[in-house]
Amino acid sequence: MNPQQTFGTGGLNGFLDADALVDRIGLDEEEIAWRKEFIGFDEADARRVSDLEGLLRDNQDAIADDFYDTLLQYEQTRSVIDRSPKDVPALKQTQRAYLVSLASGSYDRDFFANRARIGKLHELLDMPLKHYVGQYGVYYDLLLERLNERAQQQVVDAIETWVEERDANEAGLGGFVTALGFGDDEQTDGLEETVRTAIDDAMMDVLALLRILNLDMQIATETYVDSYAQRLEDSIERRERLARDVEADVQGPIDELHDASTEIATRAQAISSHTGTQATDTNRAATELSELSAAIEEVASVADDVHAESKRTERLTADGVGAADDALDELAAIENATTEVSRSAADLETEAEAVDAVLDRLDDVAQRTTVLAKNAKIEASRSGRSDAGTMGVIADEVESFAEQTKRDLEAVKDAVEGMREDAIETVETTEETVDRIDSGTAQVRETMASLEQIHDSVQTTTARMEDIAAATDQQARNVETAASTVENIADTADRVADATESVAAASQEQTASLEAVSETVSRLTADDEQPERPVYERVD
Known part of the structure; x- marks a missing residue:
């Protein structure tokens, strides 16, 4: 082959x-x-x-x-x-x-x-x-x-x-x-x-x-x-076919994207402005929250003081209730003593009456003694006896004793009468005292009831103050956390504002880039912009 x-x-x-x-x-x-x-x-x-x-x-x-x-x-x-x-x-x-x-x-x-x-x-x-x-x-x-x-x-x-x-x-x-x-x-x-x-x-x-x-x-x-x-x-x-297709396919989206970029730039500027305002408001809120946090801490401190004072009031109320109980006991003892005084005054009245009877008898004896002395004196003068002087002296002494006894009896009567009047006055005073003791006892009982209600109320108040103190502490912590969060939000808002400004700038640059891209895409299919092919000439 x-x-x-x-x-x-x-x-x-x-x-x-x-x-x-x-x-x-x-x-x-x-x-x-x-x-x-x-x-x-x-x-x-x-x-x-x-x-x-x-x-x-x-x-x-x-x-x-x-x-x-x-x-x-x-x-x-x-x-x-x-x-x-x-x-x-x-x-x-x-x-x-x-x-x-x-x-x-x-x-x-x-x-x-x-x-x-x-x-x-x-x-x-x-x-x-x-x-x-x-x-x-x-x-x-x-x-x-x-x-x-x-x-x-x-x-x-x-x-x-x-x-x-x-x-x-x-x-x-x-x-x-x-x-x-x-x-x-x-x-x-x-x-x-x-x-x-x-x-x-x-x-x-x-x-x-x-x-x-x-x-x-x-x-x-x-x-x-x-x-x-x-x-x-x-x-x-x-490339030419692709350029034509790209120009046909991209021109519309580029126009839309250009419009969208312009709108985005406008909105980004508005967002930047709003974000700046938000950042300012947030900073103000952060300041107010900081002040509120300080106020709540002060309230918490006052609540702690009130809680301590409520504890003290509770103790004092408890002591008052105990003292009222002791006063009731003492009033009961006084009432018993007053009752005993009333009985003693009644006994004294009875004894005073007995003394009056004795005094009446002694007065009768003194009257008789005086009469006897006078009679003896008369008889001594009549008799003429040798001891008539002695008898006269005795009669005088008896008479003097009888008169002195009368006087003493009168004094005793006056004393007994004064004692009776005093006993009556004491009884009246005792009865008045008993009435006052009864009234005081009722008032003390009412006071005890009020003290018991106050004690219960103070206990409730103390418990609620404990809740308030705990809630205030928690609120203080929450406000402090909120203040920290708001500060972070403020920082974030500042960064967002900066980023939004960057986005706005980038969007403007994107709009300019889109215009350049649109011009470049248009040049892809322009007849007068087509690159020439290299021509190779043969050397003869």
């Missing part, structure tokens, strides 16, 4: 149109001729490359093996090989056909069209350009190694031919020794020219092969550039 037909007949060929590719990159006969002339590839080079077909064919297996052994050493090139629809043996077969095809073509449009197709196949495998161009370096090592051996052999063959022609009658070795310089100058110059000619001929073969490889690399590179250009054109077309 023709190597040109074998090479590049893989499964990816159905994805490309080689003729369209060649037309796209401008690879016509005139272009091919210009490229050959530019690098100096002529008919002589074509013949030289054709003469290398035997060398390439003989080394195609070794070169293909060494080439893929080198590629398989690197992960990047190995990943490209793994993407190929051909396995490594099939790829080596393709490589062998490629080597032979280098020396078997007519180097016309069909030859380079095939080269373009091969380059495009590598691009379809996503082989990076650095890999594709780098492979030529691998080729250079493998091909020049064989060409070097061929050149050396050509030099040796030329020397041997020269020696044979120079000295047909001498032994080959002796002529060769003479040619190396041990002969005359004419012989040396002839050998040098022969060697130079052989080396020049070998180098011309190398140069011819390098030139055809350079043309091959140019065409392959063109396929990559064409692919990049197509991608760029597709990207530009997509």
Whole structure:
């Protein structure tokens, strides 16, 4: 099979149109001729490359093996090989056909069209350009190694031919020794020219092969550039289409967003103003709460004092109740004593009456004694007896005693009468005292009832004052916490006000940015703003 037909007949060929590719990159006969002339590839080079077909064919297996052994050493090139629809043996077969095809073509449009197709196949495998161009370096090592051996052999063959022609009658070795310089100058110059000619001929073969490889690399590179250009054109077309779609789709939302941003900026400024007012009011509330907290603490202190005074009042009321109980007991004892005095006064009245009876009897005795004394005195004067004087004296003494007794009895009567009057007065006073004691006892009982009610009320008040004190303490703590919270709210309000101002500024900036975006989107589809494609001119 023709190597040109074998090479590049893989499964990816159905994805490309080689003729369209060649037309796209401008690879016509005139272009091919210009490229050959530019690098100096002529008919002589074509013949030289054709003469290398035997060398390439003989080394195609070794070169293909060494080439893929080198590629398989690197992960990047190995990943490209793994993407190929051909396995490594099939790829080596393709490589062998490629080597032979280098020396078997007519180097016309069909030859380079095939080269373009091969380059495009590598691009379809996503082989990076650095890999594709780098492979030529691998080729250079493998091909020049064989060409070097061929050149050396050509030099040796030329020397041997020269020696044979120079000295047909001498032994080959002796002529060769003479040619190396041990002969005359004419012989040396002839050998040098022969060697130079052989080396020049070998180098011309190398140069011819390098030139055809350079043309091959140019065409392959063109396929990559064409692919990049197509991608760029597709990207530009997509960008233009996207720009038109974006302009159509975004213009409305941008207008709405612009209006919304303007409204947001206005509202943000209003919010900032309201937030500033709120911050001021909150600070004022915080101050008032601080003052209220101080007042509540003062109330709590007063409540504690009132609670202590309520405790003291409760104790005093309890003591008053106890004292009232003692007073009732004492009044009961006084009432008993008064009753006893009344009985004693009644007994005294009875005894005074008994004394009156005794006094009446003593008065009667005194009357009788006086009468008796008078009678005795009268009798003594009548009798004339010698003891009449003594009897008279006795009668006088008896009479004097009787009169004194009368006087004493009168005094006793007066004393008894005074005692009776005092006893009556005492009884009256005692009865009045009893009445007053009864009235005082009733009042004390009423006072005790009031004191007991006061005591109960004070106990309730004390308990409630305890609740009030606890509630006041709790309220003081709550107000203090509220004051702290309000201060935090004030700080937050200040920060919110600052943030709102920032939002307003950012919203204004956003509005300006939206205007710039709108202008930019409009420029995306403006005909006079379209970027120009670079124009590549060929140097003739």
